[in-house]
Each structure stands twice: as structure tokens, then as C-alpha cells.
Amino acid sequence: MTPVATGVRQTSGPARRLPAGLRLTRLFLASRRVLTCLLILVACAITLRVALQWLPRTGTLSRQIPLTVEAAAAAAIGVTTRSPFGDTERAAGRWLPLLRLAAVVVTTGAALGLLATGAASRHLAGGILDLLRDLGGFAGIALLAAAVVGSGLAWAGPLGYLVVAISAIEGNWTTPWVWPARPPHDHGAAICAVVVFAAGVVVHTLRPARSSARE
Amino acid sequence: MTAATVPAAQARAWHLPRPARLLRLELRRNLMPWLLPLFAALFWLATYRPAMAAPPLWDTRGTMLQAQTMLAFAPLLAGAAAWAGSREGRRGTGDLVDVTGLPRWAGRLAAWAAVTCWAEAVYLAGVAVVYGITAHQATWGGPLWWPIYVGAATAAAACAVGFAAGALTPSRFTAPLAAVVVFLALGAGAFALQHGARPTYSQIWPLNAQGAFPPDAIGIFYPYLPDLAIAQLMFVGGLGTVALGALGLPAVSGGRWLRSIAAAVTVAGLAAAGTAVGLAGTARLETHGIVIPALHDAASDRPVAYTPVCSAGAIPVCLHPAFRGFLPDVTAAVTPVLHELAGLPGAPVRVTQVAVTTVAQAPSNGANLGPPILSGHPAVLYLPLSDVSLPGPGTPTTAFIGELRDELPPLLNSFVGLKVLNQPGSGGIIAGPSSPGAPAQIAVAMALAQDAGLLNPFPVPGNQPRHGNGSAQGPQATGAQAQAAAQAQAGAASRFAALPAATRHAWLLTHLSALRAGDITLSEIP
């Protein structure tokens, strides 16, 4: 290798460079394919909007399809936690927990905003608050699943819970731990969803998602 | 590292052939065993619990194993298969496997087969549990296998679709997207079935077992009609074949001939699926199930022979042996009505269960089932149980008896000579021209229902039953007149119901013919 005789030339002036923290965040989000996740969330919002146009106002389908879209959004958030770097990153530095928290905030916030926009001025069984509650809970399950079984399989958490939720709706369950089956004004269900979401965020922030070794 | 050659191991007398060895490797190192707890939990929730809450009938539980199990399993199987299919992309072994001699299509089919074997093992284990328990509980018949065939084929097709998606687009998002797309496709199928303009085509939806035909009447009085199941097998088989054929299309999958075969396989799958949808479009609902003319076997139209189980009593109640356990409850439900009619001309000498009396397709994949019918000489009450919720852990006996009794008021209407087009509970329309005798017939029907503890056949006060069946136009009473007429009828009914049973019976014995002919007026009712 040829020794570098001269100093490294700046490719752009200091005025045009983002602060280091933002650059790091941008690179971290790019490594997690957050942009692809956002595109998927947009597709979820469009699907929800189109579905609400055709769905009946009552009945199982009026709940099942929106819940499926919410679970899909949560699954996308879950698999976005996967790191392509492995040990190299884990040994790197102290900013990772904050970066993981930032990624979760960006993706979950985008999911909430996009799906709420998709459902705006359409009849959504349960309403927007229901959607926010359910989506938050699904996202929490996805984050917890990533911590347990690995980020590659994190999607199994929200999608498995979706089946539980559909069964609960058909069976008129009353437990608040299956919040999609509860009415929007059920405070217990909202608390459970918030607790699960908070637990998922805390676990994911403090502990990186496992990479799946399952083949 | 050893440079010297190692002496070859002694040859064994028998070796697994290469495809079997490859499959064995893939089976051993598969994702599916790790998902077993999740599948077990979902099976318990989505199928086992509802199945055990339902009456122990082979048809009810068999259709659950097709519909509810696959609703829970198929999306997750698609996701797991997509994960398995994306293995080479995720692990960076693409170059390594591409330079081997075995065509990639063959290697990928082996990996898909492993996932599918696990999926079928999980599904069939669940079937074994439910059917094993049902074998101890059921009082007649045996397992229905056509719903299981469709369920198993749906599982294989879900694995094929997911695997192809993962192999062709290996990405971290492919597995969840495959699962969600399958979920939404199943939901879209349900929507099309319930709300579509052409619901017959959407009968092909693989979670739809025998359409709107009551699940507790399938394969009991008549053989299970496999017409729809055959079409569904063609459909899901075609979809799975398309997915597997698509795996063989990329250039890396093999030589020109192999890829031509893959293309032919794909086209064949599309043709099969399309043909199945077309066949489903010709489906019609008959009294013993869904019939698709091109697939129908006339032998299925012959009723299944059975020896009914009957109650002791003057008027025996006879049920199909599959419903043996419900005989006391059915007897308790119909006895008050039989008591009212016993000994009268045209009274039933026997009550016999039938599957359905009439059936007609209704919107939202529903079926209009005919009520109990009194016919024949001597008269027999033909009683279907398909429109009521059978008693079980989820439905108390009192609810079953109540629902059954709610089916019986039209019987009393026809017994006294009334022909009602609609259920009178909503203001029935009486068929035929208005006659002076109709108010008396109505009053007697109300009285008999009241004494038997049934629903009032004409409960809406002031709602004079209207006449008409398109041709006959009777005088339609206006508001005050209708009120007065209804009150007069109700008064006559109360008077008649208040009579001692023997007196009432004696009057009916002598006046029933005239009542049926419409020659009795309200004032002539004691």
C-alpha cells in the first residue's frame, strides 16, 4: 500500500455536512433498511384505505382486515431491527442503544401516522384510537419477538398474535391482554397494549435483537 | 491436514438414494420444529377449543379442520417457507450451490419438500388429535377425509407460494410479506364469498367447506359430496404448481429443457387453477350439499342407510343415530306441540329428523332452510335440526330446546289451514286469497302456540297479517281496523287457550275440518 503523503482532501465544505450525530443516525437507519420499511408502511396504508372502501361496516371482516394490515406493519418494524454487522457493531460503541431507540421511534411513529392517514375519513371499526392501540401493541410484540427468537423471525410474533386476536373477536373474549377484541373505551386493554409496547421498546433499546441461526 | 488417502469405509449393503439423503438433511435442519410451539398454541386456540365446544359430529369437526385450522396455519406456513426459501440469499451460499451439478430447481424442490413435510406433520397431528377424540365421542359415522385433503393441499400450496417468494426475492421483508399476503388473500376470499356479485366463483375459496350447507348435516343423511372439494384441490394444487414451476424458470435453475419443463408446469398449474374457478362457477346448493355438475357422481345422491333411534311414547321422535345424544332434548322440545295435536285429524304419528326440508342459496353465502314440514298420510313431522344450535359445552340445553321450539309455530299455522309465506313473527304474509275464516285460523294457531309454550306466530299487535302472493288481493285493513281485528283475534286466542285441554281438544276434533276450510269465524271459537 502506498503511504499517503498528503492530508486527506475534504470532499465537501464543513457548511454542507450534517452534524455527526445525524450522519450516524442516517447511516444506522440505512443499515436497517428503514427506507424499505417506510415504503412497506406506505403500502400498508394504501391497502388499508382501499380495503376500508369495500369492507362492510360490521362483522368479522370489518375487524380482521384492518388488524391484518396493522400486524403487517408491526412485522415490518420487527424485521427492521436486524443488524447486518454482527459483532463488529456490537463492539463498536455506546451510541447503539440510542440509535436502536431512534429506529423504533421512526418506524413506529411512521406506521402510526401512515395508517391513521390511510384510515382518515373512512369508516374504521373501532376508530383511530383503536388502530393506534392495536398497532402499538403489535409493534411491542414484534420487538419482544425479535429479542427472543431473532429479528429475522420477529414477524411470527405479531402474525401469531393476529390469529389469537381474530379468535378472541369471534369468541367475545374479555381479557384485556387481547386488546384487539376489546372496545376502544376499554382502559384495561389500552394499558396492556401500552405496557407491551413499552416493554418491547425497552428490551430492544437495551439489548440488541438476536440474529437468527435457525435454518 | 492429512495428505495421505484415507481407506474407504466398508460399503454398506443398503444406501439411501441421493434425493432421500438430501431430503433427510433438509428435514433435520429446518426452521419448522422451532415454530412447533406456536403452531400448537394456534391449533389449540383456533381449532381444538371450538371443536370440543361443538357437538361431537364428524362433519362439524371435519369442516373446522379445513377452515379454521388453515386460517391460522396457512399464513404462518407461507412465512416460514419464505424464510426457508431465502436461505441462500441470506447466508451468501448462492455461488457455492450454483456451481454444483444438481440443477438448482431440484435442490430447491428438496428444500420446499422438507418444509412441506413438517407442515403436513403438524397439520395431521392436529387432525389426529381432534379425530381421535371425536372417535370416542361420536355416536355414528366415521371421519370425513375430503376436508382433510383440502386442508393438507392448502398447507402445501401455502408452503410453495411462500418458498417461491423467498427463493426468488430473498430479503428480510419477504417472509412477513408472504404471510400477510396469504392472510389478506384468505380475507379477500371470504369477502368475495359474502359480498361478491358472483358468489358461485368464490365458492372455490379453500376455507369454504360445502358452502352455505349446514355443517352438521354434511355427510350424514347423504354421502359427503366431494364436488367442491375436488375443485378446491385443483385450485390450490394449481396455485402450488405455479409457484413451484416458477422456481425452475430462472436461468440458474437448470438447462433449457429443464426450464421448458418448468414453464410447462407453470402453465399447467395456471390452467388447473383457472379450470377449478370455472367449475366452481357452476356450483349450486342442493338439499344434500354443493353440486358441481361436471364433477358430480350420481351415486352420491343416494341417501345413506341408517337405523334411526326413537323415543318411546305414543308419538315416537326418531333421530339419526349421529344425533342420538340429543334425543331427550328434541323430545322435550316437540312434546308440547305433539300433545296439542295428538288424536286430531292430520296429527303426526311420528316425528322424523331430516337433513333439510328445503334449501335455497341466500345472500352472503347463506342458505334459507325450510322449516319443519307436516306431510304424508298418515302425517309425519319432518324435523330438520340444521337451523338450530345443537347443545354442547358452548350451548346450553335450554337454548337448544328454545331454538327448536321457535321453529315450530309455522307447523301450527299449516295444521289449522293457514299458508304463511313469511315467518309470522315479522308480520307474516298469508298466502292465498283473503277468507272470512282466516282470523279464526290465526286465533286458533295463536292459542295452540300459547298453550304449548311457543312463540306467538303473530306477535305484533295491530299488525293485521296481510294477504297476497302476487295474485290474490285481499282487503288490506287500515290502522284502526287492523288494531281492532288484531285485538279480536288475540281475545279469541286467549279464550281458546284458557279452555281445559280436553275441551279444546274435543272442539278441534269436531271443528277442525271446517276451520281448515275457512268456515269458522272468530265468534264461533269457544
Next chain:
Amino acid sequence: MNIEITDLTRRFGRTWAVAGVSLESGPGVVGLLGPNGAGKTSLLRMLATVIPPTSGKLRLLGSDPGGYGPRRQIRRRLGYLPQNLGYYPSFTVAEFVEYFALLKEMPAARVPAAVAAAIERVDLSDKARSKLRTLSGGMLRRVGIAQSIVNDPDLLLLDEPTAGLDPEQRVAFRALLRDLGQQATVVVSTHLVEDVGAACTGVALMDAGKIVFQGTPDELTGRGVGIDAVGDAPLERGYTAVLSAARAEPARETAQ
């Protein structure tokens, strides 16, 4: 001849990774040397039939790999270890090697013995049942070598095979190479000139997509004698001398 290449090129976009290479080799061990970006891996991938050449003539084991049938026949007699070895963490060593033995369409009866022999040749018999995710980097590399030799290939292509191996293992690996080279054509792409010197009967030095030297290790060593070349060993000095000369020639042509 197991390898016959004439004016082989490979382009990626506007970059000529291989810009006209001619090479012939029969049984023996050929070392492929060169700096980063010289085109060694691209050449090796073409020899492994992973990617097709852009132009030129390529014959492997007497056949043209352009057709599917001949290519499949070649792959049955080929062993390849890429620079970045992908693997399945939950497979055991034996399963991983067996998997590739089956993909290489070895007769089923021969597979168990061949797998055991390959694992023993790379000294991993005691790790045969260990999962790949429990192995160190060097052991994983040896597993990669095992899968490449399981079918007793006539053409063996190894890209950086000694990466991660300890010195003792490298010595053993060189002995293995010499042994394999008696029957087969082995092409080893490496940065370690001492591997080439110890194991190879021939060496080709690539730079900027072309072969700038082809001969024996001794001949390469001789190119560094009497010249003030950079290097700590004779072969290294020959290597740098050849590279310097190759890079000086275009400059001289440009100047002229």
C-alpha cells in the same frame, strides 16, 4: 489440459475486471498472485462457472462450459472455495460437507465415506458433529476446503484458502495441496507468496486484469535477483519486481 483459456475477458459495467488472460494448465498446483483488484477472484469465478466470460475462449476439463450439459458435467468434477464462504450456522460440519457432496451428484453409496475422508483430510474429525456456528474462523475455512474436495475433483479452485489458518495448519494445507496436485489441476488464489513457493508448481501473477508473469516460483524469484526490489523474501522481491516492471511499461509506452 484441464484449463485452456485464450484471451478471456470479463466486464462489470465499465470496468474490465479481466482484460485478456490466456492460460493453460494440466495437473499440478498453480498459484494465482496479484494485488487487490487485479482480477484474481473474477478469473476464479469464471473458472468455477459461476459467471460467464464477456469474451474469449474457455475450456475446462476438455469441454466448453457454455452449454448447460457440458457445464453440468464439469461441475460434477469441480471443487470451489470462494473468498467469502457462506454457510448454514445450524448445520454440523458433517452435514455441511454431505450437503455439497449430494449437490455435486456424487453416487449415494460413496457419500458417507467421501464425507468422512474429506473431514479427516482437513483435520476436523473431532468436530464432525459440531455445529458450524460454534467453530472459529479458521475451522470454518477448513470446512470450506473439505466441501471443495469431497468429490475428489479434477479441477480445484481455491480463493484465499489459508485465510485464518494458523501456521501449523498452513503447513499441513500446503502438503494437502501438493498431494491433490498430483492428480488434479489446483488453482490457488492467495496473497501469501510463501504458500505459492511451498506448494505450487506454477505461478501466474495478475495485475489490472492481465497476467503479467507466468512461470515457476523459481523463475519468479529470479526476476527479483540483482534488482533493488521491495520485499522480505526472495519470492516477494520477485513479485514486486514483476509488478513494478509491468506498471512501468504502460508509462514508458505513454511517454513514447
